[in-house]
Amino acid sequence: MSWLLGEVFEGLALREETAEAIKERLHHAAKTWEGIADPPWPDLNLPTERGRGDFTSTYAFVLAKIVRRPPPEVARFLVEHLDLSGLAVAGAEAAGAGFLNFTLAPAFWSDVLAEVLARGENYGRRTENGQRVLLEFVSANPTGPLNVVNARAAAVGDTLAALLQWVGYAVDREFYVNDAGRQVELLGLSLEARLRQLRGEVASIPEGGYPAEYLLNMARTLLAAEPEILSLPPRERGLSRRAVEGNLEDQRRVLAGYGVAYDCWFRESALHPEKVRETIAELTAGGFTYEGDGALWFASSRLGDDKDRVLVKADGDTTYMAADLAYHREKFRRGYGLCIDLMGPDHHGYLPRIRAGVEALGYPPDGLEVLLVQQVRLLRNGQAVTMSKRAGEFFTMRELLDEAGSDAARFFFLQRSSDSHLDFDLSLARLQENDNPVYYVQYAHARIRSILRRFGGEVAAEGDATLLDAVEERELLRHLSLFPGEVDAAARGREPHRLYHYGLKLAGLFHSFYNQHRVLGAEGGVEKARVRLVAATGRVLQIVLSLMGVTAPESM
């Protein structure tokens, strides 16, 4: 494949390499027009429809404005003055109102197949760029089980991390544990109430506490192990800590069963009190704080926030936000150049003050990115299911995984962009049915593995792809060549759901091909060529599923 452009575009996949070369040639052609000294850089896009070549450019429209000539005329000029020698491009033509359409040469498709097969499980992967990224996601309070929204965030976050790693970042996955503060205190009191109830005493869950079932179970276990725990002095019971650790362990297990493994579970308690004090001191040293009404305020409104925020309350306690600022400060101090937070919609109003804090602490504002993960609305028989933690009635992530399975759940959550609301109708039980899209993609992979098993031999690394000239074969080749660019766009745009659509399309193209063309036993060199195509398709499907955290089965 290196005959194309040598080392000039090393690191780029074939399609991107070719696209860059075409742009250069276009740019060069533009310079030959009288009166254009420094033409703008051309664009090169994917045609929206078949029959318009493999690349399309609207360059003629742009130049037409500059030279004050009709776009079709400019387009024709560019085609005439375009030098495509040495490129895997069969031709260029001016079309329509001034579009430029390029058709790739057969050699390109041969090279695509060779590239996929040669790079294998690393097809489309970028080399490491040395930049460290911290991706924080889920970060649910340790006051109960994970719910369906957490499951969505986990799928999105984990796959986004995988994507960023794929394009070269050194990514760490992190879960922020809010193991300090009032909620945790209430959790301990709620557990104590449950313990007393089990002992036959009259005790009620405190206002704002946690009435759900799981604390009762936890109390039972605890009482069985340590019957005398309530006889201990309150300080030695450690009820809050026990409840937090119990919940954390439960969360960790559920996430592990979902294929999500964190590099770090960062505890809020580790920030108290020194890191919080340091942070406040730094803000003060920077002139960003002032006293008022007995409290210490952060002048966040000077940095884009709606109003100023309290850091130290009149009673001397620091606020949650003070700790969170300390947390973000720690992220940067730990050496991450980019910190990405996945946030629920109920916290998005919180973002401006954190951004203000990051800036006031001297870190680049664009070093913090926030990705909004919208709500999941649970429906059962068309009715919304209440998801109030306080009321203790919510559908847990564990229940979801028990019903649907990890593969289907992850696949489902990755089909929508994370900032769009999502309806999840349990009564449809779609996830359990065979028409679930995840099976569609997995089935394509299993089918491919089956063909390759029957074939038995080695898949040829090199071969002539000109034999693959049927429309189904060309479409498959085309889609395979799009993968590096697609995965790159998904990572850069923080849009993991693009993987879903890519994978579904690839599986669909394969199924169409399969039903139309016989692979094994095909005449001449066709069997060999088709086996290569099938193997390459299977490889890319496997990569896509792997990035999504979904298994790629050998059979099913």
Add this chain to the structure above:
RNA sequence: GCGCCUAUAGCUCAGUGGAUAGAGCACCGGCCUCCGGAGCCGGGUGCGGGGGUUCGAGUCCCUCUAGGCGCGCCA
């Protein structure tokens, strides 16, 4: 009231400023002497309303309407 998200086919949703806007589900009709039928093929006058920018707008800007979420010395 202010801020953020959303509005695309009957339903759930894709869609990088470009040419004739796509999938899945649901519905109807076809396809296995043959590599896995969890599959394939065919069936569709839909971008909430109104302005604007542009050669060109589902996409960008303004506005209106509708839905969701947020606006604590809570976490």
